[in-house]
Amino acid sequence: MKLLVSPINKEEAIAAHNGGADIIDVKNPKEGSLGANFPWVIRSVKEAIGSEKPISATIGDFNYKPGTASLAALGAAAAGAQYVKVGLFDVRTEDQALEMLTNINRAVKDYDPSKKVVASGYSDYKRINSISPFLLPAIGAKAGVDVVMVDTGIKDGRSTFEFMSEEELMRFTGSIRDVGLESALAGTLKFEDLPVLRRIRPDIIGIRGMVCGGDRTACIQQELVEKLKNMI
Numbered sequence: 001m002k003l004l005v006s007p008i009n010k011e012e013a014i015a016a017h018n019g020g021a022d023i024i025d026v027k028n029p030k031e032g033s034l035g036a037n038f039p040w041v042i043r044s045v046k047e048a049i050g051s052e053k054p055i056s057a058t059i060g061d062f063n064y065k066p067g068t069a070s071l072a073a074l075g076a077a078a079a080g081a082q083y084v085k086v087g088l089f090d091v092r093t094e095d096q097a098l099e100m101l102t103n104i105n106r107a108v109k110d111y112d113p114s115k116k117v118v119a120s121g122y123s124d125y126k127r128i129n130s131i132s133p134f135l136l137p138a139i140g141a142k143a144g145v146d147v148v149m150v151d152t153g154i155k156d157g158r159s160t161f162e163f164m165s166e167e168e169l170m171r172f173t174g175s176i177r178d179v180g181l182e183s184a185l186a187g188t189l190k191f192e193d194l195p196v197l198r199r200i201r202p203d204i205i206g207i208r209g210m211v212c213g214g215d216r217t218a219c220i221q222q223e224l225v226e227k228l229k230n231m232i
């Protein structure tokens with residue numbers, strides 16, 4: 001499993017990098033679970049980390065706005081993100097999801113075909129009335145994205161495991177693998193979730209709160225990233 005850690009600024013990115021994170025995922029929690037950070041912050045993280053490991057950037061928890069999302073995705077790619085991650089927060093139908101992801105994927109790969117697109121659904125999709133994540137592997141494959149994942153849409157301390165069972169998450173990651181894409185799990189994951197995560201074995205786990213000492217509004221602690229990296 002690769003460890004993706006989500007800093008909000010250059011200082012946190014360096015702590016995540018030095019702690020052993022495999023992917024540095026720049027986000028802005030003030031604007032939501034997958035809130036977009038500013039292009040200059042993405043650039044500063046890219047300059048700080050260099051080519052030592054890939055930078056990811058979240059572009060937002062979107063409703064159905066394929067044009068806006070495509071332009072945001074291009075911006076993140078141009079700012080230096082190798083992975084461009086979009087949340088389908090208020091996207092409700094398969095057609096909407098396919099149109100969003102197809103256009104985002106085109107915007108990013110017309111710019112640089114080596115970059116990757118991450119489609120995020122939400123484990124708490126029922127409470128936010130979002131598209132079922134179980135539909136996303138097939139849609140993502142058709143759209144040409146590279147990674148499909150779930151995160152939690154509402155950051156109230158409740159974990160992805162409170163909304164999707166181990167069996168459901170096993171089925172979700174398996175269906176992503178079956179269509180040749182990478183899987184990622186995120187959403188207030190905790191150290192005590194590691195045994196079940198090892199059983200599910202997603203390709204990537206996405207973390208913030210766990211390496212901030214449990215409070216995602218605090219700062220990333222390098223020693224917690226090191227501890228987590230040594231446990232997965």
Ligand SMILES: O=C[C@H](O)COP(=O)(O)O
Binds near residue numbers: 006033189207
């Ligand atoms: O990596 C992205 C997730 O939003 C991580 O945040 P969290 O662990 O605080 O839920």
